[in-house]
Amino acid sequence: MTITISVDVMGGDYGPSKIIPGIKLALVSYLSDNVKKNIRFLLFGDEQAINPYLQDDPLLSKYCTAVHKELSVSNCEKPAQTVRLGVKTSLGAAVKSVANGEAHAVVSCANTGAFMALSKIYIKTFKSISRPAIPAFIPTTKGLALMLDLGANIECSPKMLVQFALMGTIYIKAYLGVKNPTVGILNIGTEDMKGTESVQEAARLFKAHKDINYKGFIEGNKIATGEMDVIVTDGFTGNVALKTLQGTATLITHLLKDAFSNNFFSKIGYFFCKTSLSKAYKIVDKRYYNGAPFLGLRGIAIKSHGDSDAVGVANAIKIAIEMAKNKLPERIEKQLTMDT
Known part of the structure; x- marks a missing residue:
């Protein structure tokens, strides 16, 4: 074809x-x-x-x-x-x-x-979808995670979040070959009682759905740890989280470059570390994760x-x-x- x-x-x-x-x-x-x-x-x-x-x-x-x-x-x-x-x-x-x-x-x-x-x-x-979702792959300590929605839908109903979870699960299976992706909902805490009514209802729907391997809530500081394969949220929260991660990655890159150009000895250190650092820079370079369906x-x-x-x-x-x-x-x- x-x-x-x-x-x-x-x-x-x-x-x-x-x-x-x-x-x-x-x-x-x-x-x-x-x-x-x-x-x-x-x-x-x-x-x-x-x-x-x-x-x-x-x-x-x-x-x-x-x-x-x-x-x-x-x-x-x-x-x-x-x-x-x-x-x-x-x-x-x-x-x-x-x-x-x-x-x-x-x-x-x-x-x-x-x-x-x-x-x-x-x-x-599709007939059952009111608005599409925008996903993106996020580098983590264990590989890649998928987060959605990242800006297409500022407010999302619990039913929409279920649809996002299903679509994200299929996407990461097809693209990365993950057999049974774990799914989490981005929230302000991991306890069951945390979050808005919409998030609470979404969690109940996720738990009851046979095709969603739901593992609970996930906080923003855990996005990059690889605890979840698919992270589901509304477009407003997702966009803020993504831009924060990208900004933090840029800050760390600049700090490392400044540190290794500080004096003669730090430049010598960079010479021995540059191969490993280049790999690390590539991992946090948003260009290599560009392209959101x-x-x-x-x-x-x-x-x-x-x-x-x-x-x-x-x-x-x-x-x-x-x-x-x-x-x-x-x-x-x-x-x-x-x-x-």
Whole structure:
């Protein structure tokens, strides 16, 4: 099966200058020869901006086809305005290509609200899902954990949290091969009586659900310990938690760099530690965890950070391809159908 990935190359802070090199990086470093045999990319955007990259690079010209769209979606574009423009924009046309069956997935660095709005209209959600959830992988002391929702839904009903848990369980099984993922609800304490009424009710529903391996509440300071494979929360709390983790990782990175450049002896110490430190820096580098699917859609839409460089874009593309190979939307739909 040939997997087709649509890419909105005009989205985000940098547009084609980072996104197209990200596609090339994915082809060169992230995809096996077997995968590359059956992959192609549709690049939506201004042909005048896209074609120079394809003309100057035999690899890109082999795998990529430009689809001309003059209009693009800015980072501050309101969703309502984006919806009105629809397929006239590179983002709208790229999303529509998935809905039409022309592509298996769409990847964009455009603003989340606009991307989500178009995805809901064109690709649509499953019957039982009112709004998709945004997940992300979090580095932990034991590997990776999955946390959701991270901003798509500011307020969530207990039933929505159950749906997030089911979708997160399927996602981490498919992507990381975790056989029976443990699930926890992010809360202000681990005691049964802690948290809002909504969180309390969600916990009761989780305990009663045969397809959720629920292990209780988890506090923010335990997110990175690897105690839970899937961490479920509302979008407001999840977004704050994620940004706090990213900010803390940036702080630690800066502190270590300052410490090892402090004097001659610390620089000598860095020389002996640099290999291990490089591995540690990579573990907390958000670029390597870039690419968040809108779980709950009937197709695959991957949101890349707006400030993504080539490394970040390549990782988002890798996730899109893995989801297409594993037919994740179909698996989620099957689970949700069984649950209703």
